[in-house]
Amino acid sequence: MKITVKLFAYFRDNRFVAEVRDYLPETTPGDIIDELGIDRDEIGICMINSRHARFDTALQEHDILAIFPVIGGG
Amino acid sequence: MADKIFRVNMSDLTTSIEAVPEAWAGHGGRGLTSTIVAAEVEPTCHPLGPLNKLVFAPGLLSGTVAASSGRLSAGAKSPLTGGIKESNAGGTAAQYLARCGCKALIIEGQPADDKWYSVALTADSITVTEETELVGKGNYEVAKALSGRAEGKCAVITIGVAGEMKMMAANLSVMDPDGNLRSNGRGGLGAVMGAKKLKYITIDPGDNKIEVAKPEDFKTANRAFAKSLVNNPVSQTLATYGTNALVNVINEAGALPTKNFTLGQFDGHDKISGETMYDIIQERGGKPKHNCHAGCVIQCSQIYNDKDKNFKTAGFEYESIWAMGADCCVDNLDDIAEADYLMDDIGIDTIETSVAIGVAMEAGLLEFGDGPGACRLIRDEIGKGTPLGRIIGNGAGSVGAAFGITRVPVVKNQAIPAYDPRAVKGMAITYATTPMGGDHTAGYAVTANILGVGGNVDPLSKDGQIELSRNLQIATAAIDSTGMCLFVAFAALDDAECLPALIDLINARYGLSLTGDDVTNLGKSILKTERAFNQAAGLNNADDRLPEFFYSEPLPPHNTVVDFTPEEIDSFWNF
Numbered sequence: 001m002k003i004t005v006k007l008f009a010y011f012r013d014n015r016f017v018a019e020v021r022d023y024l025p026e027t028t029p030g031d032i033i034d035e036l037g038i039d040r041d042e043i044g045i046c047m048i049n050s051r052h053a054r055f056d057t058a059l060q061e062h063d064i065l066a067i068f069p070v071i072g073g074g
Numbered sequence: 075m076a077d078k079i080f081r082v083n084m085s086d087l088t089t090s091i092e093a094v095p096e097a098w099a100g101h102g103g104r105g106l107t108s109t110i111v112a113a114e115v116e117p118t119c120h121p122l123g124p125l126n127k128l129v130f131a132p133g134l135l136s137g138t139v140a141a142s143s144g145r146l147s148a149g150a151k152s153p154l155t156g157g158i159k160e161s162n163a164g165g166t167a168a169q170y171l172a173r174c175g176c177k178a179l180i181i182e183g184q185p186a187d188d189k190w191y192s193v194a195l196t197a198d199s200i201t202v203t204e205e206t207e208l209v210g211k212g213n214y215e216v217a218k219a220l221s222g223r224a225e226g227k228c229a230v231i232t233i234g235v236a237g238e239m240k241m242m243a244a245n246l247s248v249m250d251p252d253g254n255l256r257s258n259g260r261g262g263l264g265a266v267m268g269a270k271k272l273k274y275i276t277i278d279p280g281d282n283k284i285e286v287a288k289p290e291d292f293k294t295a296n297r298a299f300a301k302s303l304v305n306n307p308v309s310q311t312l313a314t315y316g317t318n319a320l321v322n323v324i325n326e327a328g329a330l331p332t333k334n335f336t337l338g339q340f341d342g343h344d345k346i347s348g349e350t351m352y353d354i355i356q357e358r359g360g361k362p363k364h365n366c367h368a369g370c371v372i373q374c375s376q377i378y379n380d381k382d383k384n385f386k387t388a389g390f391e392y393e394s395i396w397a398m399g400a401d402c403c404v405d406n407l408d409d410i411a412e413a414d415y416l417m418d419d420i421g422i423d424t425i426e427t428s429v430a431i432g433v434a435m436e437a438g439l440l441e442f443g444d445g446p447g448a449c450r451l452i453r454d455e456i457g458k459g460t461p462l463g464r465i466i467g468n469g470a471g472s473v474g475a476a477f478g479i480t481r482v483p484v485v486k487n488q489a490i491p492a493y494d495p496r497a498v499k500g501m502a503i504t505y506a507t508t509p510m511g512g513d514h515t516a517g518y519a520v521t522a523n524i525l526g527v528g529g530n531v532d533p534l535s536k537d538g539q540i541e542l543s544r545n546l547q548i549a550t551a552a553i554d555s556t557g558m559c560l561f562v563a564f565a566a567l568d569d570a571e572c573l574p575a576l577i578d579l580i581n582a583r584y585g586l587s588l589t590g591d592d593v594t595n596l597g598k599s600i601l602k603t604e605r606a607f608n609q610a611a612g613l614n615n616a617d618d619r620l621p622e623f624f625y626s627e628p629l630p631p632h633n634t635v636v637d638f639t640p641e642e643i644d645s646f647w648n649f
Binding site for chain 1: 344374
């Protein structure tokens with residue numbers, strides 16, 4: 001299935017900004033984070049289709065997955 | 075040396091240095107400015123008349139070596155909201171005031187003549203002098219001229235031409251260690267200073283230092299506190315991308331107010347993001363990381379250079395970039411930087427002014443996305459005080475009224491910042507209830523709603539939001555009293571070592587034995603003092619509401635509205 005993966009802040013370094021990538025059914029955000037070599041402890045926010053998601057949520061065809069490190073501001 | 079209250083009466087140009095009343099002794103920063111305004115300002119007075127007072131107070135820890143403790147609180151009755159106002163800023167002034175032994179500086183009265191004045195404060199003197207040369211000048215020129223005049227280093231608080239013209243969005247500018255500007259941005263405090271005919275204040279502490287009651291305990295506590303801040307991952311992204319790291323997060327969450335609050339996502343988000351800003355700063359030899367006051371270990375400020383690698387602006391914040399960017403649909407970071415520079419120099423709040431321009435764009439005054447046009451409005455209309463410039467310079471509510479626009483994102487007439495309350499519902503409660511009017515810093519529910527800091531609360535649901543906003547507003551009122559930057563809260567919310575170390579710092583500074591409960595009670599009492607002032611000024615719970623369109627116009631992409639009942643909003647005050 002096709003998933004759009006978007007990376008932010010320093011997660012983009014030596015990776016990519018956004019890509020449509022092919023995954024097997026039942027793939028989770030946690031699987032993709034591991035595949036990208038990102039330490040799960042560094043994840044601040046993970047969103048599927050602009051809603052906060054857990055690492056073990058099953059992704060669906062054409063979902064948009066956004067992965068951010070721990071971020072603040074204001 | 076005991077701390078003193080420094081007072082200036084602008085009606086007869088007299089000054090005094092007074093003992094600190096016992097009731098004020100335990101206060102600093104926001105707690106002190108609000109306590110003094112509540113005690114000495116007639117709540118029904120005209121904010122620009124002789125009965126209003128402008129109060130400055132360094133925080134309880136300002137002037138010490140405690141990490142990130144250099145925030146300056148300024149307070150008065152706000153001309154914009156008609157209620158009490160506290161707005162805080164970095165820069166050097168808080169640390170120098172504290173080192174002068176100045177617990178608070180109170181500016182009262184109003185000159186009968188048309189002359190302009192300056193105030194000079196040292197550890198044992200405060201004088202008023204007529205000023206002619208710098209009247210009508212921009213903040214950058216004032217800061218530069220005063221740095222040249224002083225023998226040693228001095229701190230400067232100044233107003234630009236917007237403050238001189240008493241525009242309700244006018245801010246106070248505080249010089250930072252590099253001669254750049256930080257702002258007490260919100261609520262029109264620059265207009266209050268302009269109404270007092272006071273162009274600038276200089277503060278020179280000489281060699282004076284703070285005496286700490288228990289130096290060893292202080293050192294130990296500061297080590298633990300600084301470690302907690304430095305090790306916090308939020309501090310690390312702040313030092314790289316600045317607060318502007320938020321553009322892409324808030325956009326992704328569908329909560330980035332766009333095109334005068336009609337959309338929750340902006341197509342040009344990546345062009346104005348913290349990631350893009352970092353690349354531009356590096357490419358042009360700017361500084362991605364910079365401290366707004368000496369001793370800050372977070373360093374979220376930055377120096378942004380233009381295409382020719384010359385200085386353009388400093389302290390280029392998320393809210394400023396959002397307001398001129400997404401809210402006005404301007405996707406060119408250089409146009410936004412130019413607008414930011416102009417607003418800093420004219421001395422006008424970037425949030426209020428840019429939101430006002432967004433409303434003006436909806437009114438057809440210029441096209442959404444017209445960055446150069448927005449800069450022209452700021453420079454040639456606001457900066458020159460034309461009738462149109464004054465309409466915009468009086469804020470978003472003023473523009474809405476002048477052009478018959480009903481989608482005007484304000485609470486208590488103050489512009490709502492960069493988090494749409496339909497998609498970050500914790501912020502709906504904060505905007506509605508804070509005594510400050512539309513203000514994100516008062517109770518930053520974005521933490522648990524979006525950022526996953528201090529827990530997780532669904533941003534699109536009402537559940538848990540009132541309690542979240544209440545707890546954050548109480549904690550914020552207390553932190554704003556310490557002189558600490560509010561960003562210490564990111565560490566305090568998730569690191570159990572942080573808050574106890576902060577309380578240890580206060581105890582060691584003053585020889586006290588405060589507990590966490592004392593700090594919570596301080597926050598509660600500040601909020602209640604501020605609310606009582608507002609009620610006496612004529613604001614009531616009908617003013618604790620959001621504009622109608624937030625309840626009736628669903629915000630894409632989530633298509634949610636604000637759905638708190640009036641009773642639910644009012645229950646915020648049950649503490």
